[in-house]
Amino acid sequence: MNQTKPDKTLQSIKDKSPHIRAVVGSHRIEEEIFGRVFDGKVTQRIWQFVRPYKHKVMVSIFAVLAFTCSQLTIPLLIRHAIDSGMAPGVQPTILLQIIIIFAIIVIINFIASRVQELVTGRMAEEVLFDIRRAMFSHLQRVSLSFMDKTEVGRLMSRLQGDVNSMQEFLETSVLAIGDLLLLFGIVMVMFWLDWQLAIMVLTVIPILLGVRILWLTRARSAFMAAHEANSITNGALAEAIHGVRAVQAMDRTKLNSELYGQLVDNTFKAQLRASKLSQVMIPIVDTLTGSAMAVVALAGGMMVVSGRIEVGVMVAFLFYIQRFFDPIRSLTMQYSVMQRAMASGHRLTEVLDVKIDVKDSDKAKPLSSSDDGSIEFQNVTFGYNPENPVVKGISFSVNSGETVALVGPTGSGKSSVMALIHRFYEVQAGAIFVGGHDVRDVTQKSLGRHIAMVLQEPYLFTGTVMENIRYASNWADDKAVVDSAKAVGAHDFILALPKGYDTMLTERGSNLSHGQRQLLSFARALVADAKILIMDEATANIDSYTEMQIQKALQQLLKGRTGIVIAHRLATIRNADRIIVLKQGQLVEQGDHDQLLNLGGLYSQLYQHNYASFDDLPTDLSSKDRKFST
Numbered sequence: 001m002n003q004t005k006p007d008k009t010l011q012s013i014k015d016k017s018p019h020i021r022a023v024v025g026s027h028r029i030e031e032e033i034f035g036r037v038f039d040g041k042v043t044q045r046i047w048q049f050v051r052p053y054k055h056k057v058m059v060s061i062f063a064v065l066a067f068t069c070s071q072l073t074i075p076l077l078i079r080h081a082i083d084s085g086m087a088p089g090v091q092p093t094i095l096l097q098i099i100i101i102f103a104i105i106v107i108i109n110f111i112a113s114r115v116q117e118l119v120t121g122r123m124a125e126e127v128l129f130d131i132r133r134a135m136f137s138h139l140q141r142v143s144l145s146f147m148d149k150t151e152v153g154r155l156m157s158r159l160q161g162d163v164n165s166m167q168e169f170l171e172t173s174v175l176a177i178g179d180l181l182l183l184f185g186i187v188m189v190m191f192w193l194d195w196q197l198a199i200m201v202l203t204v205i206p207i208l209l210g211v212r213i214l215w216l217t218r219a220r221s222a223f224m225a226a227h228e229a230n231s232i233t234n235g236a237l238a239e240a241i242h243g244v245r246a247v248q249a250m251d252r253t254k255l256n257s258e259l260y261g262q263l264v265d266n267t268f269k270a271q272l273r274a275s276k277l278s279q280v281m282i283p284i285v286d287t288l289t290g291s292a293m294a295v296v297a298l299a300g301g302m303m304v305v306s307g308r309i310e311v312g313v314m315v316a317f318l319f320y321i322q323r324f325f326d327p328i329r330s331l332t333m334q335y336s337v338m339q340r341a342m343a344s345g346h347r348l349t350e351v352l353d354v355k356i357d358v359k360d361s362d363k364a365k366p367l368s369s370s371d372d373g374s375i376e377f378q379n380v381t382f383g384y385n386p387e388n389p390v391v392k393g394i395s396f397s398v399n400s401g402e403t404v405a406l407v408g409p410t411g412s413g414k415s416s417v418m419a420l421i422h423r424f425y426e427v428q429a430g431a432i433f434v435g436g437h438d439v440r441d442v443t444q445k446s447l448g449r450h451i452a453m454v455l456q457e458p459y460l461f462t463g464t465v466m467e468n469i470r471y472a473s474n475w476a477d478d479k480a481v482v483d484s485a486k487a488v489g490a491h492d493f494i495l496a497l498p499k500g501y502d503t504m505l506t507e508r509g510s511n512l513s514h515g516q517r518q519l520l521s522f523a524r525a526l527v528a529d530a531k532i533l534i535m536d537e538a539t540a541n542i543d544s545y546t547e548m549q550i551q552k553a554l555q556q557l558l559k560g561r562t563g564i565v566i567a568h569r570l571a572t573i574r575n576a577d578r579i580i581v582l583k584q585g586q587l588v589e590q591g592d593h594d595q596l597l598n599l600g601g602l603y604s605q606l607y608q609h610n611y612a613s614f615d616d617l618p619t620d621l622s623s624k625d626r627k628f629s630t
Contacts, residue, residue, distance in 0.1 A: 042345035045352070046166065049127045049134070056123040057174070063116035064178035070109035072185045075319035077102050079193075079312035116174065124170035131163050135351055141359075162344035169341030176334045179327035186324045193313050197303075200295050201321060204288045208328065211284055219277045223336065226274035229267040236263055281332050289325040293318055358426055358444070366446035371435030372400035373450075373531035373562030375421060380430035382420055389428065390416050392585040398578075400531070403563035405573035407603070408582035414566045417582075418534050421564065422451050434532065448472075452530035456537035458521035460509030465494055466501040468509070468520055473528045484527035489552055490519040522554075533558060536566045579603065 050057065081098045190198035240247060240256055247256055300314035375398040383389035391413045398404045406414045419425055420432055423439045432439050439447060452472070460468050469481045482501070485491045493516055497503040509517045525533060535554070554565075567573050580590040581603050589601045596603035 042342055042349060045349045046127075046170075046345055049130050050123070050170070052130075053123045053126060056119050060116055060120045060123065060174045061177065063112045063119065064174055065181070066108060067112035067116060068178050068181045068185060070105050070112065071182055071323060072189055073105050074102070074109070075316040075323075076189070077105065078319065079310075079316035081312070082315055083310045083312035116178075120171055120174045124167045127170055128163055128167040131166065131348065135163075135348070138352055138354065141356055162347050165337075165340045165344035166348065169337055169345075172334060172337055176331060179330045179334070182323065183327045183331075186320050190317065190320055190324075193316060194303075194309055197296060197300060197309075197314075197317055200299055201292050201317070201324065203295075204292050208285070208288055212281075212332075215277065215281060219274075219336075222270070222274040222277045223339065226267070226270040229263070229270040233260075233263045233267045236260055278336065282329060285325050285329045285332070289321060292321050292324075296321060358423060360443050361440060364441055364443045365437075366443045367435055367437065367450045368446075371437065371450070371531075374398060374400045374433070374435060375532065375562065375564070376433040377417070377420075378431045378433070380420065380432060381428045382416060382425060383428065384416075384425075386428055390585050391420070393430070394582075394585075394587050395430075396580055396587060396590065398562055398564065400562055401560060402577045403558055403565065405565045405567060405576035405579045406582060407567065407573055407579060408588075411584070412582040413585040414582055415536055416585075418453075418536050418564065418566055421532075421534060422453065423447055449528075450530055451532045451534060452525035452528045454518075454521050454525050454533070454535045458509070458517040460505050460512070460517055460520060462505065462507050464499075464502050464504055465497065465520065468505060469523045469527055471524055473524075476527045480527050481523070484523045485520075487526055488519055488522040490516070490523050493519070530561070532562045532564070534564045534566075 077098060081095060081102075084094060084098075187198070187202070190201060237260070240260065247253060296314065296317050300309065300317060303309045304311055304314055377394050377396050380391055380394050381389050382391040390411075394413070394417070396404075406417060408414055416425075420427060421434065421439075423432075423444065426440075434442070434447065434450060461471065466478065466481055469485060470476050473480075478501075482491065485494055485501075494501055494503075505511060509520070512520070563576075565573060565576060573579055574593045576592075578590060578592055579596055581588050581596070581601070583602060589596060589599060589603060591599065597607055598604075
């Protein structure tokens with residue numbers, strides 16, 4: 001891999017790669033909110049998840065108060081031990097009493113610290129899993145229109161990284177309350193002991209504030225740059241892994257490695273700068289602590305010599321000075337935690353607040369077993385972008401038990417029609433009826449039970465063969481699963497697997513061939529025993545032998561069911577009861593195979609010119625289509 005020049009900037013990388021420009025642009029929108037210290041709306045929304053555990057929050061706060069009081073009390077006991085317990089002529093019992101009280105305070109300090117850590121940590125973990133469960137549940141129900149335009153990698157980042165940022169914030173927020181209480185408590189006690197020494201200690205605060213203001217500006221910019229650079233690098237890595245086949249096929253390996261190397265180099269520099277700035281406050285605070293202690297030692301020593309204060313007061317001041325800068329150092333770290341938490345909380349609430357476009361109406365009723373498998377489209381118009389419809393005023397009907405093929409060139413609206421039958425999207429105009437009921441008036445659960453789908457790319461999940469076939473029919477017993485596999489011709493190859501039906505499948509069933517995965521998806525559809533079966537390019541991308549097996553499986557699947565078959569190949573569609581031809585979102589002709597041949601339209605052109613697919617037709621031929629209806 002070629003090494004990048006030291007002065008190579010992110011802009012030069014962006015200029016070299018359209019992909020990187022796109023990733024940078026998408027992430028910059030999110031990074032605009034990074035750096036906001038407090039967001040009331042985000043805090044209020046997160047509190048909804050914390051509220052069920054408010055009793056644990058109260059216990060944590062009580063523990064923090066006990067810990068803070070013990071921290072404030074210990075230097076006062078030391079002062080009392082020096083000035084009263086060690087004075088000439090004082091009875092030893094006084095010092096013994098002070099030691100006993102000191103031991104009790106130390107024990108209280110330890111218990112309070114442990115309770116605070118354990119309860120707060122447990123509460124943060126429970127809130128974390130509640131947020132993840134809520135996000136997972138919501139993402140399972142959001143409309144496909146949202147999923148169509150959302151990157152999976154970004155959703156995974158929110159489910160993992162952003163939720164972890166919120167956990168860190170919840171774990172440390174109670175500590176921040178304790179730090180603030182300790183800081184104000186120390187100031188009040190120091191003024192109570194000696195106001196002049198207290199003022200001397202506080203003279204370092206303006207210096208600290210000045211450094212803090214200068215540091216915040218640089219640190220915020222560095223943290224944002226590091227976070228953005230890391231996001232871009234992760235995005236490029238994820239895309240390169242997912243698209244490794246295309247990368248190798250187009251010989252982009254070397255160039256992608258160089259571009260990724262530049263991204264890694266940029267991320268390293270940004271992270272290094274952020275790391276340096278995040279650590280710079282610690283030595284500054286330590287230096288100011290030492291300076292304050294030197295001032296107190298010098299001025300306090302002179303006051304002790306002059307008899308103005310006692311030795312115990314000066315010693316107590318030294319202890320308080322050490323404790324005074326500890327919460328300042330801790331709050332400095334808390335600032336960065338809160339920045340990340342507010343940005344993460346904003347992104348989490350964005351996902352949780354995604355509007356569910358397709359949902360059951362208040363009057364929705366379930367489809368019953370007595371409802372048939374008929375389908376009717378009445379002047380339906382739909383577009384993923386409302387301004388650009390992909391289905392334009394389509395009307396047709398499918399009788400219960402009838403098999404209808406939807407054909408047409410790519411982009412004609414076939415898959416969109418399939419998605420609308422299942423109500424994955426809402427129509428813009430018109431209505432769709434299943435079993436005589438408008439799909440908007442029935443429950444989505446019953447609609448899903450009424451319709452089974454087999455897609456071009458069968459999606460199998462990590463689990464056994466048995467679990468995958470039963471995925472949509474958890475009520476089915478083992479016998480029903482085996483019978484469905486036998487019916488579609490999958491039983492023999494399943495038995496040949498190492499553990500038969502108990503064989504574990506890897507992600508997406510990658511340890512099976514495409515044809516085997518498709519047969520399992522057929523078995524899954526069959527065991528669901530739905531009245532309507534929709535197949536979207538189920539025979540695409542397979543060899544001739546596998547297609548023969550699948551054609552036999554189709555005959556079993558379609559027995560007694562309404563079938564909607566979406567396909568390009570003539571072999572798949574010619575035996576359908578009726579064929580509907582779509583073009584550019586409109587119904588251009590329909591009829592059975594012989595009727596369409598006699599019509600001389602688009603379907604006839606495909607057949608007469610021996611084209612295997614509508615996508616093979618030249619433009620001059622496919623433009624000669626005519627209307628036909630039965």
